[in-house]
Amino acid sequence: MPHQHATRAADRARRDHPGDRPARERPAGHRPAEGRVVVVTGAGRGLGRAHALAFARAGARVVVNDLGVALDGGRAGAADRGGSPAGQVAAEIRAAGGEAAVSTDDVATGRGAERLVRTALDRFGRLDTLVNNAGFLRDRMLVNLGEDDWDAVVRVHLKGHFLPMRHAAAHWRAEAKAGRSPRARIVNTTSGAGLLGAVGQGNYAAAKAGVAALTLVAAAEFGRYGVQVNAVAPAARTRMTERAFAADMAAPADGAFDAMAPENVSPLVVYLGSDGCDGVTGRVFEVAGGRIAVMDGWRPAARTDRGGCWEAAALDRPVRELLAASPPPEPVYGAG
Template sequence: MSRLLEGRVAIVTGAGRGIGRAHALELARHGAKVVVNDFGVSLAGEGTGETPAHEVVAEIEAAGGSAVVNGADVADFAAAEAMVRQAIEEYGGLDILVNNAGFVRDRMLVNTSEEEWDAVVRVHLKGHFAPLRHAGAYWRTEAKAGRQRAARVVNTSSGAGLQGSIGQATYSAAKAGIAGLTLVAAAEMGRYGVTVNAIAPVARTRMTEGAFDTSAMALPEDNSPVVAWLASEEAGDVTGRVIEIDGSVITVESGWAHGPSRDNGARWEAEQVGPALRDLLAAAPVPEPVYGTTL
Protein backbone atom coordinates (compact mmCIF):
# COMPACT_ATOMS: atom_id res chain seq x y z
CA MET A 1 0.00 0.00 0.00
CA SER A 2 1.26 3.48 -0.85
CA ARG A 3 1.89 6.01 1.90
CA LEU A 4 -0.02 8.75 0.09
CA LEU A 5 -1.16 10.31 3.38
CA GLU A 6 1.88 9.62 5.54
CA GLY A 7 1.99 11.91 8.57
CA ARG A 8 -1.35 13.58 7.82
CA VAL A 9 -4.12 13.89 10.41
CA ALA A 10 -7.74 13.24 9.46
CA ILE A 11 -11.21 13.44 10.96
CA VAL A 12 -13.89 11.24 9.40
CA THR A 13 -17.42 11.79 10.67
CA GLY A 14 -20.00 9.02 10.75
CA ALA A 15 -17.11 6.58 10.51
CA GLY A 16 -18.51 3.73 12.59
CA ARG A 17 -20.26 1.99 9.73
CA GLY A 18 -20.75 1.92 5.98
CA ILE A 19 -19.06 4.48 3.77
CA GLY A 20 -17.55 6.43 6.66
CA ARG A 21 -15.96 3.32 8.11
CA ALA A 22 -14.50 2.49 4.70
CA HIS A 23 -13.08 6.01 4.41
CA ALA A 24 -11.41 5.81 7.84
CA LEU A 25 -9.81 2.46 7.04
CA GLU A 26 -8.62 3.65 3.63
CA LEU A 27 -7.08 6.85 4.95
CA ALA A 28 -5.31 4.89 7.69
CA ARG A 29 -3.98 2.36 5.17
CA HIS A 30 -2.37 5.26 3.32
CA GLY A 31 -0.65 6.48 6.48
CA ALA A 32 -3.08 9.02 7.98
CA LYS A 33 -3.78 9.25 11.69
CA VAL A 34 -7.55 9.20 12.04
CA VAL A 35 -10.09 10.60 14.47
CA VAL A 36 -12.97 8.16 14.00
CA ASN A 37 -16.19 9.99 14.78
CA ASP A 38 -19.50 8.22 15.29
CA PHE A 39 -22.42 9.29 17.45
CA GLY A 40 -23.84 5.77 17.53
CA VAL A 41 -27.34 6.17 16.12
CA SER A 42 -29.80 4.08 14.17
CA LEU A 43 -30.56 4.56 10.49
CA ALA A 44 -33.26 7.06 11.50
CA GLY A 45 -30.88 9.00 13.75
CA GLU A 46 -32.05 7.59 17.08
CA GLY A 47 -29.58 6.83 19.86
CA THR A 48 -28.62 3.15 20.14
CA GLY A 49 -25.88 3.13 22.78
CA GLU A 50 -23.62 1.27 20.37
CA THR A 51 -20.01 2.32 19.89
CA PRO A 52 -19.01 1.09 16.41
CA ALA A 53 -16.19 3.66 16.27
CA HIS A 54 -14.23 1.60 18.81
CA GLU A 55 -14.30 -1.37 16.45
CA VAL A 56 -12.97 0.76 13.59
CA VAL A 57 -10.16 2.13 15.76
CA ALA A 58 -9.25 -1.39 16.87
CA GLU A 59 -9.11 -2.52 13.24
CA ILE A 60 -6.86 0.38 12.28
CA GLU A 61 -4.54 -0.26 15.22
CA ALA A 62 -4.41 -3.99 14.46
CA ALA A 63 -3.14 -3.10 10.99
CA GLY A 64 -0.39 -0.93 12.49
CA GLY A 65 -2.12 2.44 12.13
CA SER A 66 -3.09 5.12 14.63
CA ALA A 67 -6.64 6.20 15.42
CA VAL A 68 -8.78 7.55 18.26
CA VAL A 69 -12.51 7.50 18.94
CA ASN A 70 -14.72 10.58 18.97
CA GLY A 71 -18.39 10.29 19.89
CA ALA A 72 -19.51 13.83 19.11
CA ASP A 73 -22.84 14.82 17.63
CA VAL A 74 -21.38 16.68 14.62
CA ALA A 75 -24.38 19.01 14.42
CA ASP A 76 -23.69 20.22 17.96
CA PHE A 77 -21.60 23.34 17.40
CA ALA A 78 -19.55 23.06 20.60
CA ALA A 79 -19.07 19.30 20.22
CA ALA A 80 -17.80 19.81 16.66
CA GLU A 81 -15.31 22.36 17.94
CA ALA A 82 -14.13 19.91 20.61
CA MET A 83 -13.71 17.22 17.94
CA VAL A 84 -11.41 19.47 15.92
CA ARG A 85 -9.52 20.36 19.09
CA GLN A 86 -9.15 16.65 19.94
CA ALA A 87 -7.40 16.00 16.64
CA ILE A 88 -5.04 18.92 17.18
CA GLU A 89 -4.24 17.99 20.78
CA GLU A 90 -3.90 14.25 20.06
CA TYR A 91 -1.84 14.46 16.90
CA GLY A 92 -0.47 17.99 16.77
CA GLY A 93 -2.61 19.32 13.94
CA LEU A 94 -5.32 18.65 11.41
CA ASP A 95 -4.97 18.23 7.66
CA ILE A 96 -8.08 16.40 6.45
CA LEU A 97 -11.79 16.66 7.24
CA VAL A 98 -14.13 14.11 5.68
CA ASN A 99 -17.74 15.05 6.42
CA ASN A 100 -19.83 11.92 6.03
CA ALA A 101 -22.27 11.61 8.97
CA GLY A 102 -25.94 11.37 8.13
CA PHE A 103 -29.18 9.41 8.28
CA VAL A 104 -32.46 9.25 6.39
CA ARG A 105 -36.14 9.56 7.22
CA ASP A 106 -37.58 9.06 3.77
CA ARG A 107 -41.10 10.27 3.20
CA MET A 108 -43.13 11.75 0.37
CA LEU A 109 -43.12 15.53 0.69
CA VAL A 110 -46.76 15.90 1.75
CA ASN A 111 -46.26 13.27 4.48
CA THR A 112 -43.05 14.75 5.90
CA SER A 113 -43.32 16.12 9.44
CA GLU A 114 -41.56 19.22 10.68
CA GLU A 115 -39.54 17.07 13.09
CA GLU A 116 -38.37 14.80 10.28
CA TRP A 117 -37.35 17.78 8.15
CA ASP A 118 -35.46 19.44 10.99
CA ALA A 119 -33.68 16.24 12.04
CA VAL A 120 -32.39 15.34 8.58
CA VAL A 121 -31.36 18.87 7.63
CA ARG A 122 -29.65 19.25 11.01
CA VAL A 123 -27.44 16.18 10.82
CA HIS A 124 -26.56 16.49 7.14
CA LEU A 125 -26.29 20.23 6.55
CA LYS A 126 -25.45 21.63 9.98
CA GLY A 127 -23.39 18.47 10.58
CA HIS A 128 -21.23 19.51 7.62
CA PHE A 129 -21.17 23.20 8.53
CA ALA A 130 -20.10 22.88 12.17
CA PRO A 131 -16.93 20.75 11.72
CA LEU A 132 -16.01 22.73 8.58
CA ARG A 133 -16.47 26.03 10.40
CA HIS A 134 -14.13 25.04 13.26
CA ALA A 135 -11.56 23.29 11.07
CA GLY A 136 -11.56 26.29 8.74
CA ALA A 137 -10.94 28.69 11.62
CA TYR A 138 -7.96 26.58 12.70
CA TRP A 139 -6.51 26.52 9.18
CA ARG A 140 -6.97 30.27 8.83
CA THR A 141 -5.10 30.84 12.09
CA GLU A 142 -2.30 28.51 10.99
CA ALA A 143 -1.98 30.28 7.64
CA LYS A 144 -1.85 33.72 9.24
CA ALA A 145 0.88 32.48 11.60
CA GLY A 146 2.99 31.34 8.65
CA ARG A 147 2.19 27.64 9.15
CA GLN A 148 -0.15 27.09 6.21
CA ARG A 149 -1.21 23.45 5.91
CA ALA A 150 -2.14 21.56 2.76
CA ALA A 151 -5.62 21.11 4.17
CA ARG A 152 -8.31 19.07 2.46
CA VAL A 153 -12.07 18.83 2.98
CA VAL A 154 -14.21 16.14 1.38
CA ASN A 155 -17.94 16.62 1.87
CA THR A 156 -20.64 14.07 1.10
CA SER A 157 -23.44 15.06 -1.23
CA SER A 158 -25.57 12.60 -3.20
CA GLY A 159 -27.18 12.03 -6.56
CA ALA A 160 -30.40 12.77 -4.66
CA GLY A 161 -29.07 16.26 -3.97
CA LEU A 162 -27.92 16.78 -7.55
CA GLN A 163 -30.82 15.32 -9.53
CA GLY A 164 -33.47 14.89 -6.82
CA SER A 165 -35.12 11.68 -5.63
CA ILE A 166 -38.79 10.80 -5.23
CA GLY A 167 -39.65 10.20 -1.57
CA GLN A 168 -36.51 11.97 -0.38
CA ALA A 169 -37.39 15.67 -0.47
CA THR A 170 -35.70 16.40 2.86
CA TYR A 171 -32.58 14.35 2.17
CA SER A 172 -32.33 15.79 -1.35
CA ALA A 173 -32.61 19.36 -0.07
CA ALA A 174 -29.92 18.76 2.56
CA LYS A 175 -27.56 17.13 0.07
CA ALA A 176 -28.12 19.94 -2.45
CA GLY A 177 -27.25 22.36 0.34
CA ILE A 178 -24.00 20.49 0.94
CA ALA A 179 -23.07 20.88 -2.73
CA GLY A 180 -23.70 24.63 -2.47
CA LEU A 181 -21.73 24.83 0.79
CA THR A 182 -18.83 23.08 -0.92
CA LEU A 183 -18.66 25.69 -3.67
CA VAL A 184 -18.67 28.62 -1.25
CA ALA A 185 -16.18 27.06 1.16
CA ALA A 186 -13.79 26.28 -1.70
CA ALA A 187 -13.93 29.89 -2.87
CA GLU A 188 -13.48 31.36 0.61
CA MET A 189 -10.87 29.01 2.04
CA GLY A 190 -8.48 28.61 -0.87
CA ARG A 191 -6.39 31.53 0.37
CA TYR A 192 -5.54 29.47 3.47
CA GLY A 193 -4.31 26.44 1.51
CA VAL A 194 -7.60 24.55 1.86
CA THR A 195 -9.31 22.64 -0.93
CA VAL A 196 -12.97 21.72 -0.53
CA ASN A 197 -14.63 19.10 -2.72
CA ALA A 198 -17.64 16.82 -2.42
CA ILE A 199 -18.38 13.29 -3.49
CA ALA A 200 -21.72 11.78 -4.46
CA PRO A 201 -21.15 8.13 -3.53
CA VAL A 202 -23.19 5.17 -4.67
CA ALA A 203 -23.02 2.15 -2.37
CA ARG A 204 -24.94 -0.63 -0.66
CA THR A 205 -25.34 0.67 2.91
CA ARG A 206 -27.92 0.84 5.69
CA MET A 207 -29.38 3.89 3.93
CA THR A 208 -30.02 2.09 0.65
CA GLU A 209 -30.77 -1.48 1.72
CA GLY A 210 -34.50 -2.00 1.98
CA ALA A 211 -35.33 1.07 -0.09
CA PHE A 212 -34.75 -0.70 -3.41
CA ASP A 213 -32.79 -3.57 -4.96
CA THR A 214 -29.16 -2.98 -4.03
CA SER A 215 -27.71 -6.26 -5.26
CA ALA A 216 -25.87 -4.63 -8.18
CA MET A 217 -24.67 -1.60 -6.22
CA ALA A 218 -21.04 -0.90 -5.39
CA LEU A 219 -19.61 -1.60 -1.96
CA PRO A 220 -18.90 1.24 0.50
CA GLU A 221 -15.13 0.78 0.14
CA ASP A 222 -15.34 1.34 -3.62
CA ASN A 223 -15.76 5.06 -2.92
CA SER A 224 -12.85 5.50 -0.55
CA PRO A 225 -9.84 5.58 -2.93
CA VAL A 226 -11.25 8.77 -4.49
CA VAL A 227 -11.51 10.30 -1.01
CA ALA A 228 -7.94 9.26 -0.18
CA TRP A 229 -6.60 10.96 -3.29
CA LEU A 230 -8.64 14.13 -2.75
CA ALA A 231 -7.24 14.20 0.80
CA SER A 232 -3.64 14.07 -0.41
CA GLU A 233 -1.22 16.93 -0.95
CA GLU A 234 -1.12 15.86 -4.59
CA ALA A 235 -4.72 17.04 -5.05
CA GLY A 236 -3.99 20.69 -4.28
CA ASP A 237 -5.17 21.91 -7.68
CA VAL A 238 -8.64 20.34 -7.40
CA THR A 239 -11.26 22.30 -5.47
CA GLY A 240 -14.93 23.27 -5.65
CA ARG A 241 -15.85 20.05 -7.45
CA VAL A 242 -18.56 17.45 -6.92
CA ILE A 243 -17.55 13.96 -8.03
CA GLU A 244 -19.99 11.08 -8.36
CA ILE A 245 -18.59 7.62 -7.69
CA ASP A 246 -20.48 4.54 -8.87
CA GLY A 247 -18.28 1.49 -8.59
CA SER A 248 -15.65 1.70 -11.32
CA VAL A 249 -17.11 4.91 -12.78
CA ILE A 250 -16.20 8.39 -11.56
CA THR A 251 -18.04 11.40 -12.98
CA VAL A 252 -17.34 15.10 -12.54
CA GLU A 253 -20.74 16.71 -12.02
CA SER A 254 -21.31 19.93 -13.97
CA GLY A 255 -23.93 21.41 -11.62
CA TRP A 256 -25.92 24.55 -12.24
CA ALA A 257 -24.55 26.79 -14.98
CA HIS A 258 -25.89 29.79 -16.89
CA GLY A 259 -27.74 28.62 -19.98
CA PRO A 260 -29.44 30.48 -22.84
CA SER A 261 -30.53 34.04 -22.01
CA ARG A 262 -32.24 36.99 -23.66
CA ASP A 263 -31.99 40.67 -22.78
CA ASN A 264 -35.27 42.50 -23.37
CA GLY A 265 -33.57 45.88 -23.03
CA ALA A 266 -36.33 46.96 -20.64
CA ARG A 267 -38.58 45.59 -17.92
CA TRP A 268 -40.34 42.45 -19.12
CA GLU A 269 -44.10 42.60 -19.50
CA ALA A 270 -45.93 39.46 -18.41
CA GLU A 271 -47.30 38.74 -21.89
CA GLN A 272 -43.75 38.86 -23.31
CA VAL A 273 -42.34 36.30 -20.89
CA GLY A 274 -44.07 33.17 -22.21
CA PRO A 275 -42.82 33.26 -25.83
CA ALA A 276 -39.32 34.34 -24.79
CA LEU A 277 -38.97 31.78 -22.03
CA ARG A 278 -40.28 28.98 -24.25
CA ASP A 279 -37.62 29.83 -26.85
CA LEU A 280 -34.92 29.76 -24.19
CA LEU A 281 -36.17 26.46 -22.77
CA ALA A 282 -36.11 24.93 -26.24
CA ALA A 283 -32.45 25.91 -26.59
CA ALA A 284 -31.46 24.72 -23.10
CA PRO A 285 -30.32 21.18 -22.20
CA VAL A 286 -33.09 18.94 -20.92
CA PRO A 287 -32.63 18.37 -17.16
CA GLU A 288 -31.78 14.87 -16.02
CA PRO A 289 -34.86 13.16 -14.60
CA VAL A 290 -35.44 13.01 -10.85
CA TYR A 291 -34.59 9.55 -9.47
CA GLY A 292 -37.76 7.47 -9.22
CA THR A 293 -39.67 9.24 -12.00
CA THR A 294 -40.68 7.58 -15.23
CA LEU A 295 -40.07 9.12 -18.61
Protein backbone atom coordinates in the same frame (compact mmCIF):
# COMPACT_ATOMS: atom_id res chain seq x y z
CA MET B 1 -26.92 8.35 -1.93
CA PRO B 2 -30.73 8.39 -2.21
CA HIS B 3 -32.71 5.18 -2.52
CA GLN B 4 -33.88 6.21 -6.01
CA HIS B 5 -30.29 6.83 -7.05
CA ALA B 6 -29.30 3.22 -6.41
CA THR B 7 -30.57 1.46 -9.52
CA ARG B 8 -29.25 4.00 -12.03
CA ALA B 9 -25.91 4.30 -10.28
CA ALA B 10 -25.54 0.51 -10.04
CA ASP B 11 -26.29 0.10 -13.75
CA ARG B 12 -23.75 2.78 -14.73
CA ALA B 13 -21.06 1.42 -12.43
CA ARG B 14 -21.39 -2.11 -13.80
CA ARG B 15 -21.63 -0.95 -17.43
CA ASP B 16 -18.73 1.47 -17.61
CA HIS B 17 -15.18 0.23 -18.11
CA PRO B 18 -12.03 1.66 -16.52
CA GLY B 19 -9.95 3.90 -18.74
CA ASP B 20 -6.31 3.56 -19.66
CA ARG B 21 -3.73 3.60 -16.88
CA PRO B 22 -2.66 7.22 -16.30
CA ALA B 23 0.94 7.94 -17.20
CA ARG B 24 1.56 9.62 -13.80
CA GLU B 25 -0.15 6.98 -11.63
CA ARG B 26 1.73 6.39 -8.38
CA PRO B 27 3.42 3.03 -7.72
CA ALA B 28 1.42 0.41 -5.85
CA GLY B 29 3.36 0.89 -2.60
CA HIS B 30 2.81 4.66 -2.45
CA ARG B 31 0.89 5.82 0.63
CA PRO B 32 -0.79 9.11 -0.38
CA ALA B 33 -1.88 10.13 3.13
CA GLU B 34 1.43 9.35 4.86
CA GLY B 35 1.82 11.52 7.98
CA ARG B 36 -1.55 13.25 7.67
CA VAL B 37 -4.12 13.45 10.47
CA VAL B 38 -7.62 12.81 9.16
CA VAL B 39 -11.02 13.21 10.80
CA VAL B 40 -13.91 11.17 9.35
CA THR B 41 -17.45 11.77 10.64
CA GLY B 42 -20.08 9.04 10.50
CA ALA B 43 -17.20 6.57 10.35
CA GLY B 44 -18.71 3.72 12.37
CA ARG B 45 -20.34 1.98 9.43
CA GLY B 46 -20.72 1.94 5.66
CA LEU B 47 -18.94 4.60 3.64
CA GLY B 48 -17.42 6.37 6.65
CA ARG B 49 -15.92 3.14 7.96
CA ALA B 50 -14.50 2.38 4.50
CA HIS B 51 -12.99 5.89 4.31
CA ALA B 52 -11.41 5.63 7.77
CA LEU B 53 -9.84 2.25 7.01
CA ALA B 54 -8.63 3.44 3.60
CA PHE B 55 -6.97 6.53 5.09
CA ALA B 56 -5.26 4.38 7.70
CA ARG B 57 -3.93 2.03 5.01
CA ALA B 58 -2.72 5.13 3.13
CA GLY B 59 -0.59 6.16 6.12
CA ALA B 60 -2.89 8.57 7.98
CA ARG B 61 -3.64 8.79 11.67
CA VAL B 62 -7.42 8.80 11.90
CA VAL B 63 -10.00 10.28 14.25
CA VAL B 64 -13.01 7.98 13.89
CA ASN B 65 -16.20 9.89 14.70
CA ASP B 66 -19.61 8.29 15.03
CA LEU B 67 -22.55 9.01 17.30
CA GLY B 68 -23.76 5.42 17.03
CA VAL B 69 -27.34 6.19 15.99
CA ALA B 70 -29.90 4.12 14.09
CA LEU B 71 -30.72 4.64 10.41
CA ASP B 72 -33.31 7.34 11.22
CA GLY B 73 -31.03 9.14 13.68
CA GLY B 74 -32.59 7.63 16.79
CA ARG B 75 -30.44 6.26 19.57
CA ALA B 76 -29.24 2.75 18.75
CA GLY B 77 -28.63 1.80 22.38
CA ALA B 78 -25.97 2.67 24.90
CA ALA B 79 -22.45 1.46 24.25
CA ASP B 80 -19.13 2.20 25.86
CA ARG B 81 -16.37 3.76 23.78
CA GLY B 82 -14.71 0.42 23.10
CA GLY B 83 -17.94 -1.22 21.99
CA SER B 84 -19.32 1.67 19.96
CA PRO B 85 -19.21 1.61 16.14
CA ALA B 86 -16.47 4.25 16.24
CA GLY B 87 -14.53 2.24 18.82
CA GLN B 88 -14.77 -0.91 16.74
CA VAL B 89 -13.41 0.82 13.63
CA ALA B 90 -10.59 2.39 15.65
CA ALA B 91 -9.76 -1.08 16.99
CA GLU B 92 -9.58 -2.41 13.41
CA ILE B 93 -7.14 0.33 12.48
CA ARG B 94 -4.94 -0.35 15.50
CA ALA B 95 -5.02 -4.11 14.90
CA ALA B 96 -3.65 -3.46 11.40
CA GLY B 97 -0.79 -1.39 12.84
CA GLY B 98 -2.32 2.06 12.40
CA GLU B 99 -3.13 4.88 14.80
CA ALA B 100 -6.68 5.97 15.59
CA ALA B 101 -8.63 8.01 18.12
CA VAL B 102 -12.34 7.74 18.90
CA SER B 103 -14.89 10.55 18.92
CA THR B 104 -18.55 10.03 19.76
CA ASP B 105 -19.38 13.75 19.60
CA ASP B 106 -22.49 15.09 17.89
CA VAL B 107 -20.97 17.09 15.03
CA ALA B 108 -24.24 18.93 14.38
CA THR B 109 -23.65 20.91 17.58
CA GLY B 110 -21.10 23.64 18.03
CA ARG B 111 -19.65 22.02 21.13
CA GLY B 112 -19.45 18.59 19.48
CA ALA B 113 -17.75 19.94 16.36
CA GLU B 114 -15.26 21.90 18.44
CA ARG B 115 -14.49 18.81 20.55
CA LEU B 116 -14.00 16.78 17.37
CA VAL B 117 -11.32 19.13 16.08
CA ARG B 118 -9.77 19.33 19.54
CA THR B 119 -9.56 15.51 19.66
CA ALA B 120 -7.33 15.51 16.57
CA LEU B 121 -5.13 18.30 17.92
CA ASP B 122 -4.82 16.88 21.44
CA ARG B 123 -4.20 13.30 20.32
CA PHE B 124 -2.04 13.81 17.22
CA GLY B 125 -0.91 17.43 17.40
CA ARG B 126 -2.33 18.52 14.06
CA LEU B 127 -5.27 18.28 11.64
CA ASP B 128 -4.81 17.94 7.88
CA THR B 129 -8.04 16.53 6.43
CA LEU B 130 -11.71 16.64 7.38
CA VAL B 131 -14.13 14.19 5.76
CA ASN B 132 -17.78 15.08 6.44
CA ASN B 133 -19.87 11.94 6.00
CA ALA B 134 -22.34 11.68 8.91
CA GLY B 135 -26.03 11.46 8.05
CA PHE B 136 -29.29 9.54 8.21
CA LEU B 137 -32.66 9.32 6.44
CA ARG B 138 -36.28 10.02 7.32
CA ASP B 139 -37.98 9.57 3.96
CA ARG B 140 -41.51 10.87 3.36
CA MET B 141 -43.44 12.36 0.48
CA LEU B 142 -43.62 16.12 0.98
CA VAL B 143 -47.31 16.14 1.90
CA ASN B 144 -46.55 13.65 4.68
CA LEU B 145 -43.21 15.10 5.79
CA GLY B 146 -43.36 16.34 9.35
CA GLU B 147 -41.50 19.38 10.60
CA ASP B 148 -39.44 17.27 13.01
CA ASP B 149 -38.35 14.95 10.21
CA TRP B 150 -37.38 17.96 8.08
CA ASP B 151 -35.41 19.58 10.90
CA ALA B 152 -33.62 16.39 11.93
CA VAL B 153 -32.34 15.52 8.45
CA VAL B 154 -31.36 19.07 7.53
CA ARG B 155 -29.64 19.43 10.90
CA VAL B 156 -27.42 16.34 10.67
CA HIS B 157 -26.48 16.75 7.01
CA LEU B 158 -26.20 20.52 6.68
CA LYS B 159 -25.18 21.64 10.18
CA GLY B 160 -23.15 18.45 10.46
CA HIS B 161 -21.07 19.71 7.54
CA PHE B 162 -21.00 23.42 8.40
CA LEU B 163 -19.91 23.19 12.03
CA PRO B 164 -16.93 20.83 11.63
CA MET B 165 -15.80 22.92 8.63
CA ARG B 166 -16.10 26.10 10.65
CA HIS B 167 -14.01 24.83 13.56
CA ALA B 168 -11.42 23.10 11.36
CA ALA B 169 -11.07 26.20 9.18
CA ALA B 170 -10.64 28.42 12.24
CA HIS B 171 -7.67 26.26 13.22
CA TRP B 172 -6.19 26.36 9.72
CA ARG B 173 -6.68 30.14 9.52
CA ALA B 174 -4.71 30.52 12.75
CA GLU B 175 -1.99 28.26 11.34
CA ALA B 176 -1.81 30.32 8.15
CA LYS B 177 -1.60 33.58 10.09
CA ALA B 178 1.25 32.08 12.13
CA GLY B 179 3.12 31.36 8.88
CA ARG B 180 2.77 27.58 8.99
CA SER B 181 1.03 27.29 5.55
CA PRO B 182 -1.46 24.41 5.91
CA ARG B 183 -2.00 21.95 3.05
CA ALA B 184 -5.46 21.17 4.36
CA ARG B 185 -8.29 19.30 2.70
CA ILE B 186 -12.05 19.02 3.25
CA VAL B 187 -14.12 16.34 1.52
CA ASN B 188 -17.89 16.75 1.85
CA THR B 189 -20.60 14.22 1.03
CA THR B 190 -23.46 15.28 -1.19
CA SER B 191 -25.76 12.97 -3.19
CA GLY B 192 -27.48 12.49 -6.50
CA ALA B 193 -30.62 13.43 -4.58
CA GLY B 194 -29.14 16.84 -3.86
CA LEU B 195 -27.92 17.34 -7.44
CA LEU B 196 -31.02 16.13 -9.31
CA GLY B 197 -33.77 15.69 -6.68
CA ALA B 198 -35.38 12.48 -5.42
CA VAL B 199 -39.07 11.70 -4.96
CA GLY B 200 -39.85 10.94 -1.31
CA GLN B 201 -36.66 12.59 -0.06
CA GLY B 202 -37.41 16.29 -0.03
CA ASN B 203 -35.61 16.86 3.27
CA TYR B 204 -32.56 14.81 2.28
CA ALA B 205 -32.41 16.33 -1.22
CA ALA B 206 -32.60 19.88 0.13
CA ALA B 207 -29.88 19.17 2.69
CA LYS B 208 -27.57 17.54 0.15
CA ALA B 209 -28.14 20.38 -2.34
CA GLY B 210 -27.10 22.69 0.47
CA VAL B 211 -23.94 20.65 1.02
CA ALA B 212 -23.01 21.03 -2.67
CA ALA B 213 -23.49 24.81 -2.54
CA LEU B 214 -21.69 25.04 0.81
CA THR B 215 -18.74 23.22 -0.75
CA LEU B 216 -18.41 25.90 -3.44
CA VAL B 217 -18.55 28.72 -0.89
CA ALA B 218 -16.06 27.04 1.44
CA ALA B 219 -13.63 26.43 -1.42
CA ALA B 220 -13.77 30.12 -2.34
CA GLU B 221 -13.40 31.35 1.25
CA PHE B 222 -10.87 28.89 2.66
CA GLY B 223 -8.43 28.87 -0.24
CA ARG B 224 -6.51 31.82 1.23
CA TYR B 225 -5.68 29.65 4.26
CA GLY B 226 -4.32 26.75 2.20
CA VAL B 227 -7.53 24.69 2.35
CA GLN B 228 -9.00 22.81 -0.63
CA VAL B 229 -12.67 21.81 -0.45
CA ASN B 230 -14.43 19.27 -2.67
CA ALA B 231 -17.48 17.01 -2.47
CA VAL B 232 -18.37 13.49 -3.56
CA ALA B 233 -21.78 12.11 -4.50
CA PRO B 234 -21.31 8.38 -3.81
CA ALA B 235 -23.32 5.34 -4.86
CA ALA B 236 -22.67 2.31 -2.67
CA ARG B 237 -24.19 -0.39 -0.49
CA THR B 238 -24.94 1.12 2.93
CA ARG B 239 -27.68 0.96 5.54
CA MET B 240 -29.51 3.56 3.44
CA THR B 241 -29.64 1.36 0.35
CA GLU B 242 -29.05 -2.31 1.07
CA ARG B 243 -32.61 -3.12 2.16
CA ALA B 244 -34.58 -0.84 -0.14
CA PHE B 245 -32.64 -2.03 -3.22
CA ALA B 246 -31.44 -5.44 -2.11
CA ALA B 247 -31.08 -6.83 -5.66
CA ASP B 248 -29.10 -3.89 -6.99
CA MET B 249 -26.95 -3.60 -3.87
CA ALA B 250 -26.15 -7.31 -3.47
CA ALA B 251 -22.57 -8.44 -3.93
CA PRO B 252 -22.10 -10.66 -7.01
CA ALA B 253 -22.19 -14.34 -6.17
CA ASP B 254 -19.59 -15.30 -8.79
CA GLY B 255 -16.79 -13.26 -7.29
CA ALA B 256 -16.96 -10.60 -10.02
CA PHE B 257 -16.23 -6.93 -9.34
CA ASP B 258 -18.54 -5.73 -6.54
CA ALA B 259 -19.55 -2.37 -8.03
CA MET B 260 -21.59 -1.32 -5.01
CA ALA B 261 -19.00 -2.03 -2.30
CA PRO B 262 -18.43 1.11 -0.18
CA GLU B 263 -14.67 0.55 -0.53
CA ASN B 264 -14.91 1.62 -4.20
CA VAL B 265 -15.71 5.20 -3.15
CA SER B 266 -12.86 5.58 -0.67
CA PRO B 267 -9.88 5.85 -3.07
CA LEU B 268 -11.27 9.11 -4.50
CA VAL B 269 -11.93 10.43 -0.98
CA VAL B 270 -8.37 9.54 0.04
CA TYR B 271 -6.99 11.26 -3.06
CA LEU B 272 -9.04 14.42 -2.43
CA GLY B 273 -7.86 14.34 1.20
CA SER B 274 -4.18 14.03 0.31
CA ASP B 275 -1.32 16.29 -0.73
CA GLY B 276 -1.45 14.85 -4.23
CA CYS B 277 -4.60 16.72 -5.29
CA ASP B 278 -3.00 20.17 -5.32
CA GLY B 279 -5.12 22.62 -7.31
CA VAL B 280 -8.31 20.51 -7.20
CA THR B 281 -10.92 22.50 -5.28
CA GLY B 282 -14.53 23.60 -5.50
CA ARG B 283 -15.59 20.52 -7.47
CA VAL B 284 -18.26 17.84 -7.06
CA PHE B 285 -17.55 14.26 -8.16
CA GLU B 286 -20.01 11.40 -8.59
CA VAL B 287 -18.40 8.05 -7.83
CA ALA B 288 -19.81 4.52 -8.15
CA GLY B 289 -17.86 1.31 -8.66
CA GLY B 290 -14.98 2.18 -10.97
CA ARG B 291 -16.76 5.19 -12.44
CA ILE B 292 -15.91 8.81 -11.57
CA ALA B 293 -17.71 11.80 -13.10
CA VAL B 294 -17.28 15.53 -12.57
CA MET B 295 -20.74 16.95 -11.95
CA ASP B 296 -21.40 20.27 -13.68
CA GLY B 297 -23.35 22.89 -11.74
CA TRP B 298 -26.00 25.43 -12.61
CA ARG B 299 -25.05 27.64 -15.57
CA PRO B 300 -27.05 29.48 -18.28
CA ALA B 301 -28.20 27.10 -21.02
CA ALA B 302 -29.84 29.78 -23.22
CA ARG B 303 -30.36 33.53 -22.94
CA THR B 304 -32.52 36.32 -24.27
CA ASP B 305 -32.51 40.02 -23.40
CA ARG B 306 -35.21 42.50 -24.39
CA GLY B 307 -33.22 45.48 -23.15
CA GLY B 308 -36.06 46.51 -20.88
CA CYS B 309 -38.71 45.13 -18.56
CA TRP B 310 -40.80 42.28 -19.96
CA GLU B 311 -44.59 42.25 -20.00
CA ALA B 312 -46.01 39.04 -18.56
CA ALA B 313 -48.38 38.67 -21.51
CA ALA B 314 -45.44 38.71 -23.94
CA LEU B 315 -43.32 36.05 -22.21
CA ASP B 316 -44.86 32.81 -23.46
CA ARG B 317 -43.04 32.74 -26.81
CA PRO B 318 -39.55 33.81 -25.57
CA VAL B 319 -39.70 31.41 -22.62
CA ARG B 320 -40.64 28.51 -24.89
CA GLU B 321 -37.87 29.46 -27.31
CA LEU B 322 -35.37 29.45 -24.46
CA LEU B 323 -36.57 26.02 -23.34
CA ALA B 324 -36.37 24.69 -26.89
CA ALA B 325 -32.77 25.89 -27.12
CA SER B 326 -31.81 24.27 -23.81
CA PRO B 327 -31.01 20.61 -23.12
CA PRO B 328 -33.77 18.82 -21.18
CA PRO B 329 -33.09 18.47 -17.46
CA GLU B 330 -31.96 15.18 -16.01
CA PRO B 331 -34.98 13.39 -14.52
CA VAL B 332 -35.63 13.51 -10.79
CA TYR B 333 -34.79 10.17 -9.19
CA GLY B 334 -37.95 8.14 -8.69
CA ALA B 335 -40.15 10.27 -10.98
CA GLY B 336 -42.23 8.63 -13.68
